[in-house]
Amino acid sequence: MSLSHALLTALAEHACSGSELAARFDRSIGYFWPATHQQIYRELAVLEKEGWVESLPPESGRGRKRVYRVLPAGLEELRRWVAAPRDPRPIRDEMMVVLRAEAVVGPTDLAASIEGRLERHREKLDLYRRIEARDFAGAMPSREQRLRHLVLRTGIASELLWIDLCQSAIALLKQADEEPTEGAGGGNGPPAAAPRSAPS
Amino acid sequence: MSLSHALLTALAEHACSGSELAARFDRSIGYFWPATHQQIYRELAVLEKEGWVESLPPESGRGRKRVYRVLPAGLEELRRWVAAPRDPRPIRDEMMVVLRAEAVVGPTDLAASIEGRLERHREKLDLYRRIEARDFAGAMPSREQRLRHLVLRTGIASELLWIDLCQSAIALLKQADEEPTEGAGGGNGPPAAAPRSAPS
DNA sequence: TAGCTTCATGCAACAAGTTGCATGGAGGTG
């Protein structure tokens, strides 16, 4: 299971409370392994029961913040997990299913839906590039820095891949609309989407 | 939910039984949306309750094969789903977490583990390329063919991305092993090989 | 015909992730 080890990693980088963990996830590890605060609290309780982290008694301050810290056994577990063999994850993205579905029941208004998604990918790409410029501008990075940069660069490459897929799909769908080959198309199709003749 | 619609798609392509669906998944849609036979049977029951598919009474033959066929309501639902807006999925690959973990608790024997994974990606890439050569060699493909080819090409691009990440990671980890400099921004003078950049 | 294997279907239990809401403590405002 990965979430527990993602939490160990984050806590090893810097001990903190559950809510702070959730906030940090939202702008670092969470880009690649999202987790809600619910998952995080639940998992922290498990980690403590395992003896991998300890929780310091709640400080005073807003709410009842309870700070967690990694124990040596947790670091050991993390080292073991890092070197363990593991399989690739499949892509498991709806887009791959949707395109095949469109091939069967289309044409539909899929292109418009993909336009929206394309925009999200562009925003993500932009975000990653700003982080890259901010955090990895130095010329002589440390080992840690280089590893984290590699992760970020993979995120960037992934966004570029999806942007490319979205663009190709949109082009292909529109092209097929403009040259309606045969087969009477099934008669559905909202007239709302006027075919823009400007190719992207 | 995607599995139900992946099943509708597969059944729309060709009506068949649960076990045949499972077999077909293993060599087509399942590359990008894996499903066990358990999920498939459970989901087929749901689809039938929804009125999206119907099951013909079991034939005779091996076991009690029960063939499912998509109903018009199912096709309608599939069309609706295809055009619905949807967000990108996060990458959610352990690799991204592992590299950050290694940055914290390393060095470990991570490179060896990645070597194994690299091999899997190469096998997958090879498989996809053989499918591409087999199914998409024609010069004037139909709309369906082009859409399905696009899906496959994205799979290929994805494998290339992960292969690149694995290679970069291995190079980086080994390089760091060989020059165990530390702290103080010391003089690692001859930087032999800069990390490879991602394809795009 | 008895026993073994394979096929197709399925139950049950679990693991992981999601969603909606609850609670109790701080702090701010009138």
Next chain:
DNA sequence: CACCTCCATGCAACTTGTTGCATGAAGCTA
């Protein structure tokens, strides 16, 4: 002080995906 809002933690229920095993129906073999 009374009230409201936010913060940090957490419960409960649900969905989705995984794992292990069970069962009945053919077919194969001796």
